[in-house]
Amino acid sequence: MQTQNHSLTSPTLGTQRYLTSFHYGPGGGQKVYIHSSVHAAELPGMLVSWALRRKLAALEATGKLRGEVVIVPVANPIGLNQYLFNHHIGRFESGSAQNFNRNFYDLFALVQPLIEERLSDDIDRNRTAIRAAMREALDAQRPATELESQRLALQRLSYDADVVLDLHCDKDATTYIYTNPEIWPEVEPLARYIEAKASLLTLNSIGNPFDEIHSFCWSGLRNRFGNRFPIPNGSISATLELRGQPDVSYEFAEHDAQAIIEYLTHRGVIAGTPAPQPVLEFSATPRAGSERIFAPVSGVVVFRSEVGRWVEAGQPIADIVDPITDTVVTVPCTVAGVLYARNLSRFATAGMEVARVAGAKAFRTGSLLGA
Known part of the structure; x- marks a missing residue:
């Protein structure tokens, strides 16, 4: 070395x-x-x-x-x-x-x-x-x-x-x-x-x-x-x-x-026999098919779906709870796919990204990168 x-x-x-x-x-x-x-x-x-x-x-x-x-x-x-x-x-x-x-x-x-x-x-x-x-x-x-x-x-x-x-x-x-x-x-x-x-x-x-x-x-x-x-x-x-x-x-x-x-x-970089490849649980998808889910209002974030799980279109991803007005806004996804990432913060400002779902159909254009 x-x-x-x-x-x-x-x-x-x-x-x-x-x-x-x-x-x-x-x-x-x-x-x-x-x-x-x-x-x-x-x-x-x-x-x-x-x-x-x-x-x-x-x-x-x-x-x-x-x-x-x-x-x-x-x-x-x-x-x-x-x-x-x-x-x-x-x-x-x-x-x-x-x-x-x-x-x-x-x-x-x-x-x-x-x-x-x-x-x-x-x-x-x-x-x-x-x-x-x-x-x-x-x-x-x-x-x-x-x-x-x-x-x-x-x-x-x-x-x-x-x-x-x-x-x-x-x-x-x-x-x-x-x-x-x-x-x-x-x-x-x-x-x-x-x-x-x-x-x-x-x-x-x-x-x-x-x-x-x-x-x-x-x-x-x-x-x-x-x-x-x-x-x-x-x-x-x-x-x-x-x-x-x-x-x-x-x-x-x-x-x-x-x-x-x-x-x-x-790949042959290391001599030997590799372990058997595990099953790929979910197929690859286009990055342009990844849905970014945003909080429409501010409040406490209560997630209703776990990362790494398949979600269906329309499934609730999180609730945004306003403890002052007693309002609960449910935020769903609009595509089916794997919920692969969530925001670490459990308090949302209006417009904050809450989560991302890997959908199978590309629909986004332009820059696909976040901040």
Whole structure:
């Protein structure tokens, strides 16, 4: 194992932050990149990274790693230091109000003007050429802020990985996964091992979140040049939402870390026979079919449906109770699907998002990302 430190741009005199990456296994085979807690207040993935590192160290010691696995347990040291009145604020950068998981460098936009003359009829050579162009494009960037330098450092570590996993969690949720529909057949075994209750597919949700800037680049190049040159799925990338913010435990971390180990064994990154794949309880659905349910009024939220359960259209999801007027407003869903996430707050302001249901039919357009 090798440890590397990556300095970020110093935002003020006398301060310096850095990212730490841990590199297991030999180069030359498949490369896997995994990081956690880009939204710094989302901590389940950080503990999974810790458990995963211990497993990888044991596998490396016994010679079972056939490729390189890079782990960045703390992907957002900026957000880790953001507290207000003892409340951790890790989703948005306090200086710019930017979401930490938006606005990564658009690899497709950077590579597309450079790559045509380098492509050939050899798919493996094209993979190498595209990654070289990515490296050149990223090396040419000059970040002006600490946040930009953090994004760039993460992309320099991950752009050439065959598998990219971004470990997140929601507020109050079951385990679910986001990925590109073009690579779903290669991600589905991971969804099975992680026991995802919802698998949400979209090519481009708009906003350049971390996992999408990897797979979307290859999809975009294939759409642009695929009629003339073979373009592979050069990055199998996915976001794993590991339940809710309070779901930090050794038991969950062990389960999720082992699920990732089984997936990497399935892909041949780790020598051995993977465990049988569990049944995927619910089919993958389009992210554009996800219904966001909002509170029409303010009040105390009393949920009537649990996360991870199938709900029918019209089923009550929550009551909003006004203890002053004695009014109870019931909020239903309008689509059938899995209730995969709820707001952690049990007090609603008018217009607050209460929950989300993964419906089978796409109906949303534009940006599919929340705040």
